[in-house]
Amino acid sequence: MPLQVHDTRRRQKVDFSTMEPSKVKMYVCGVTVYDLCHLGHARCYIAFDLIHRWLEYSGYDVLYVQNFTDIDDKIIARSNESGIDWKNIVEDNIEAYYADMDMLNILRADIYPRCTEYVEEMVAITESLIEKGHAYIADDGVWFHIESAPEKYGLLTGQNIEAVRSGAGGRVAESGKRDHKDFALWKAAKPGEPTWESPWGAGRPGWHIECTAMSMDHLGEQFDIHGGGQDLLFPHHEAEIFQGECYSGCSPVVHHWLHNGFVNMDGEKMSKSLGNFWTIRDICEKVDPLVLRFALINAHYRSPIDMNEQLLHDAGRNHGRLLEVYKQALESMTENPVPLPQGDVSSPIPVVKSLGMLEKMAQGFALAMDDDFNSREAVAKVLGGIREIGKVFNSEMEADDMAAFANHAVEWVEEFAGSVLGLLPQRDEILSKKVDPRREEIREQVEELLLKRADARASKDWPAADSIRDQLNELGVSVVDTAEGPEWHFM
Template sequence: MLKLYNTLTRKKEVFRPIKKKSIGLYTCGPTVYDTAHIGNLRTYIFEDVLRRSLEFLGYEVRQVMNITDIEDKVIKKAISEKKTLQEVTKSYIKEFFDDIASLNIEPAHTYPLATNHIKEMIQLIRKLMDKGFAYQGRDGSVYFDISKYKKYGRLIGLKNIKVRDGVRISLDEYDKKEAQDFVLWKAKKKGEPSWKSPWGTGRPGWHIECSVMSMKYLGETIDIHTGGVDNIFPHHENEIAQSESVTGKKFVNYWIHGEHLIVGGEKMSKSLKNFYTLRDIENKGFMPVAFRYLVLGAHYKSKLNFTWRSIEGADNAVWNLWRELGRLKFVGQKESIKTKVNKVKEYKARFKEAIEDDLNISEGLAILRRIITDKDISPEDRRDLCFEMDRVFGLNLKNADKLYKTPLHIKTLVSGREIIRHNQQFVKADTLRNKVKSLGYDIEDTSYGPFVWPNRNRKSHPKT
C-alpha cells in the first residue's frame, strides 16, 4: 500500500487516487529566464521518480508540467537584454528539454506555456472578482483578498495573519512574514509585455498561471501536485486560495515537495551565485546520469549536499553497476545456474515495499546491489530483476548490454592474447593487454576466460 508524505497534513498518508488506477500529476516546471541549475534538476528528478514509481505500481499517470515564460525574472532579463520574451525564453526552453533528456527524465504528457493561456487566466480572475475574492487596486492591478479565504496559510502553517489595510504584494516571490493580498493581474509598466483585459492592459501574476493550467488539463481537483520546498510559499499557498475560491472544491489531495540541494551549507540558488549546471558536471568529465544516481541516494525530503567528490563517487557507482551487469551477462553465457525457489519473489516484494514507503529509493538501490551479488539467483534472473527495478531508477542499466558489445578488432587482439597466454608467453601477453587498454578496453582474466569491458577513457566509447 503506497504511502506518501502530504505537506498539507504534515504526515505520511495512504495514497487514495480520485479514480481507481488513473492519476493526475501536476509538476511545477521551469521559469525559463536562465539555464536551470542542478538544484532545479534535483526537483525534476524527484518528480520523475514519483511518476515512475506510480507507473511501476500499476497506475496510469497523466503528467502536466508548466513552463513559465512570463514572470518578473523573465521580464527583467528581456528588458536588460533588449529582447522579446520569446527571444529570451526560446533557448532556455531548448536547454531544459536537453537537460531532462540527458538525465533520463520521462517527458510529461503536456508542457503548457503560460503565455498561451492568458485568456483563461483573465476568465479565472473575473470569476474571483464576481465572487468577491478579488478587487482592483488604485494602481490598476487586481489583487486576491486573503481575508476572504479563511483557510489561507494552511499549507505553510501560517495562523492569525494580520491583514494590513492598503498593504499589498505585487512581487511574484516573497517571504511568509510578508503575507498580504497578492497580485492576480499586474497593470502595465513601461517596457513590459502586456495583454488587454477588463481591468486595463497588463499581464498575469505568477501564481494564477499554475491554477489555470493545472485545472485546464487535469480538472478542478488534482491527485498530486509537486514542486520544490521553496514553492510551498507563496506559490502553492496562493494556488490553493485562488483555485478553491473559484471552484468551491478541494484543489489538490496530495502536496509533495522535494528538499533543497545545498552547497557549502546553503541552498543552491542563482541569487547566491553558488550554483552549478549540468554542463559544469559534464565539463568535469562526469556523466549526467551520475547526478541522477547521486540524487537517488538521498530521500526527496532530505537536504542533499553537493560536492565534486560526491559526484565522482556517483559516477564510479553507475559505471560499476553497468560493469557488474555486463559481467553477469558474460557469466550467464558460460555456465547454467538455477535460481532458488521464491528468491525472485522475495526481492520483488522487498523492492515494492521500499517504493511504497514514501519512495524509499535509497533502500531500493541497496536491494539492487544485493541482487547483483546473490549467487542463489541465476545471472539471467539477476539481470532481469535489475532491469525491472530500473523502471523506477531510470539509470539506463540496459546500457550495460551496449557496452558489453566488443568491436571485432578488440576481440581479435583478445583472442590472440589468449593463445599467447596458453603458450606461457606472459611478457607478450602483457604487451597485448596494454595495447587493448590503450584502445579503451580492460581485460579481466577469469575462470571462464577473458572478460572485456570499456575503460573510463571517454574517447574510446560513446558518451553515456
C-alpha cells in the first residue's frame, strides 16, 4: 500500500509522489515571531514533525524548510508598545521558539530562513509579476491583481470569484488597490517603520510574497509538500498560488497542500479575548511536554482537537503506561540475547503469540501512517503493542527468554513510539530516574513513616496504617502497595 496524503487543492486523498525519487521537498509556514508560541503552533509543528518523521522512516530524504516571519505589523506594533528594538523582539522569540519545539521533541527542520534575508528575491519576483501584467504599482506599494488570473481564484477554499465579484462593487477603502480582492506585494514605507530599498521606493514586503520567495529559493519552482494551519488557507496560501504560478508559469507549484486542524479549548475557539489562550509554556508547567505531545497526536492532524482536562488526563495515563513498560523492558535487557522464536498469532505459546501480535501491530501502525498520517490509529497500535509486552512481562518465562524478549520489546517501542511518534525521553532519563531534590529532602521522614506503617499492617492495625497514609498524603506523597513492597511518589 503506497502512502496516501490528503491534498487540500484536490480535496481528496491522493497517492503521494515526489518529483525526484525518494526525495521530498517540504515547506511549512513558520511563525511570526512577535510573541511566544501557543498551543495551536504546537499542534501544527507536531503534525508536520510527525509527517517529517514518517517520510524519513519510509526511506525518503526530506528537505524541510520552515520560515520565520521576522517583520510584520505585529512585530512593529510590539516594538512601539514596549520600546524594545524590533530586532531584539525577533531574536528573543526565535530563541523561545527553538526552546519550546525542543521541549516537545520536534526534530529541527533543515533550513529556517528569515524573510528579511530574502527581500532581494521578493523584489525580483514582484518586478517579474509587474512585467507579466499580474501586478501594478500604486502610491502605497505594489499590488497583485487577482483579475489577471481569475482561474486561480478559490483553488484551495472553493470560493467562487463570480460571487465575490458581483457583491464587491467599488469598495477599495483607502488603499491604492484597484480591486478589493487584490493583495499587497510591497508596502510603501510608513513613518517610523523599518524599511528596505526597492525600485518603488523604500518599504517592506507583503506577507504572502515572503513564503513564495523563500520556498522557491530553497526548493525550486516546484516542490512536493506545502503545509500550514487551516487558517492560512485564505488568503495566504491562495495568494501564494497566484504569486508562485503566475511568476514561474508552473502549475502546480505545490504538488501536495497539507493543512492541519485547529485547537479548541473546552469546545470554544482558542482566542485571547475569550481568555482561553494557552502558550506552550503555560501548559507545560502543568503537564509533561511529552504528554502534551501525546495528547496532540492522539487525533488525526486534519481534525479539530478539543483541548481539555480529560484529553490531558487520558494522555497522561496512556503515556505513563507506555513509559512504564518501556522502563521495565530497558531494565530487563541483556547483552547477549538468546534467539527468540518466530512470532505467530495463532500459537498457543504466549510469547510466540505476543511476538506475532507485535508484528501485526507494527503492520497496522504502518498502514495507519501511510493512510494520510493517521497518528490516532498509530497510537492505538502502539498501545496494543504495549499491552502485549506487559502481558509477557507478567507471565512465567525462562530468564534468558525474558531478557531476549525485553531486547525485542525495547527495539519495538523505540522504533514506533520513539523514532516515529517521538514520545519517548532518552533512555538514561528513564533509567536514572532523575534525582528529584524534593524527594531527597523528605526521604528519611517518608521512609520512617513507611516502616511504622509496615509494622501496623503486620499487626493488622488498619486504622493506624491508614492514619500514617494520611500523614504521608499531607506531605504530598502517595503510597502504592505493590508486590515488591510500598512505593511512593509525589501526588
